[in-house]
Amino acid sequence: MSLPIAFALTLSLTTQSAVVGLAAPPPGVFAAIAGTTPARVKVEVSGFEEPTVQALTNQAEEAIRGEGIAESTDNEDPIIDVKIVAMGEYGDEGYEITIDATGGGRRLIDAPVRGACELCTESELAERIRKEFGNVRPQVVAFVEERDRQRAAAEAERLRQEEEARRAAAGGTGTPEGPSGPPETGPTDQTPKGMGTPGKVGIGLMAGGGVAVAIGLGLTLNPDKQRSEDIGYELVSTRPPGIATLAVGGAALITGIALFLKDRRDRQSQAAVAPMIGRGVAGVSVAGRF
Structure with missing residues (x-):
């Protein structure tokens, strides 16, 4: 049994500020990815x-x-x-x-x-x-799905309130007006720096974590097989190593996202991160000024 897996890391250019939020996944999220409850x-x-x-x-x-x-x-x-x-x-x-x-x-x-x-x-x-x-x-299954929806809604509301508080502390939510004269050509404090080591390591971990999640899903969903017709009805399961690989890949994916966002914050720019989790898809979409 095979399942097409897509790991997407999307970097899109934008001039709009975006909310930066990284929430820990709810318990059992990787089991949910694998189609279990x-x-x-x-x-x-x-x-x-x-x-x-x-x-x-x-x-x-x-x-x-x-x-x-x-x-x-x-x-x-x-x-x-x-x-x-x-x-x-x-x-x-x-x-x-x-x-x-x-x-x-x-x-x-x-x-x-x-x-x-x-x-x-x-x-x-x-x-x-x-x-x-x-x-x-x-x-x-219905109970777990409804509970997880409520958890996700509560976490989204918490992140929204934190972002509003951060913007209020920074002096407002509006976009500042640009200067009336010609733009300065020399370097300023607001000039974005190049991607640092944490950002590069984060992207590597996100890519590696995505691959591990894909492999883990394949092993977890692979049906048990008979070891040998000559030894009797003895089944071999790939589920235990699949779940372990899935957990390791998920941890690497989350760590990579955290490092990437830390690097973006250090360079005074905003990025929006949207997890992509569903049947056949596991990944993250990142949008910001690069």
Whole structure:
């Protein structure tokens, strides 16, 4: 499975001042890029001995993760509760399954989803968990998307207020009138300097980070493959290294943006930075006087 990735660094000439703002990405943003939703998964197993409890716990967690749920430790992310109870007097007649989801101090679904998997193997149990979770996942995704929209709106408002305060402290928001006489030809304090080392390093980090994000996305979205037909049904996953590469690339991208903006501030010019994040696209657009 492949996904076209575009990394864009746009430098456009302008004579208008622009707001400079760099906000840290909300938790789970790189998981969102990869098409997953961050959530905490809690599994409770009863009616089985300890080795079986651990095995069933792992099965349930992997089943939920396989449905596009990224592992999270953020206390503000939703919680997915999975309960597995043994059926029968001796616990050998199957499994009773209950799945619930909460977030923001409330239940995300009308009522817990319940199901029974009679005389199932562990692999069949995992498939049944995926099926039942399909009734819960849309509400979990909707909750995270709405929460992230509210976070983004609050951050945008904070940056707007900071910019207004900065302009007010600088003596107004209007564009100063130009001189009536001919412009000076000699160098002045307002003459833009050449790009400094932080700016150059920042551009390099943005480019490298964009490439790493693209590679990480490809590895994360690559489906599991069978190692060898001669060894049995053993799957090899590229998701763990993909997520790691995605995180490293994202960190480099953000660091590069910070260095680039610091260099622009040091040269007394303004730049506007707009992150570009979406399905198939990861990058940043930079506009200013260069």
